[in-house]
Amino acid sequence: MKIKSFEFNMFPVNCYVVWDEETLQAAVIDAGCYYKEEQQALKMFIADNGLTVCHLLNTHLHLDHVFGNAFMLREFGLRTEASEQDAFLLPRIGEYCRMFGFPLNEEAPAMGNALHDGDVVPVGNQELKVIAVPGHSPGGLVFYCEAQHCMFSGDVLFRGSIGRADLEGGNFEQLRDSVMSRLLVLPDETVVYPGHGNSTTIGYEKMNNPFFR
Helix, strand or coil: CCEEEEECCCCEEEEEHHHHHHEEEEEECCCCCCHHHHHHHHHHHHHHHCEEEEEECCCCCCHHHHHHHHHHHHHHHHCCCEHHHHHHHHHHHHHHHHHHHHCCCCCCCCCEEEECCCCEEECCCEEEEEECCCCCCCCCCCEECCCCCCEEEEECCCCCCCCCCCCCCCHHHHHHHHHHHHCCCCCCCCCEEEECCEEEHHHHHHHHCCCHH
């Protein structure tokens, strides 16, 4: 599996394109592209590499992670695959944008396929296992590629930190316990690609993250 990361700038958020080198089938994870030039950069990367995007995945449905979902539906015919426990957030994206003082770029489309803990998302010959990690949002998901020793953690686990839990539906103790019981039990060499900031590893977080001491 190959991975390309983009940092989009309305809320600096990491978007990932992952693909299988043999089949060139791909998934986009957290299309947070608010600006048209960001959307075009993502589109051009996909075209330049001959990728066929088969899945739009969301680790969760907070506004900064779904700004590009309407673009992905328009350009690739894909609706997000995410947890139905976060679906209540989508109709309220415009309200949340106003709270932060900027206009909504496009209405977020309704969800497509609902993902559940233990589901497997095929990306060509590769697989992403769905791990439910609630607490930052009710439906927080992590996408784990065991064969490539990596995960896409959204906003539940960062380098040296964890996600905030003061947003609607958040629960700090649930988040901390979920990360400890669902993620920190994975191999130490597992690379963590978060929704914001730099990558890390499970081993580093077990040794250095102050939330788990």
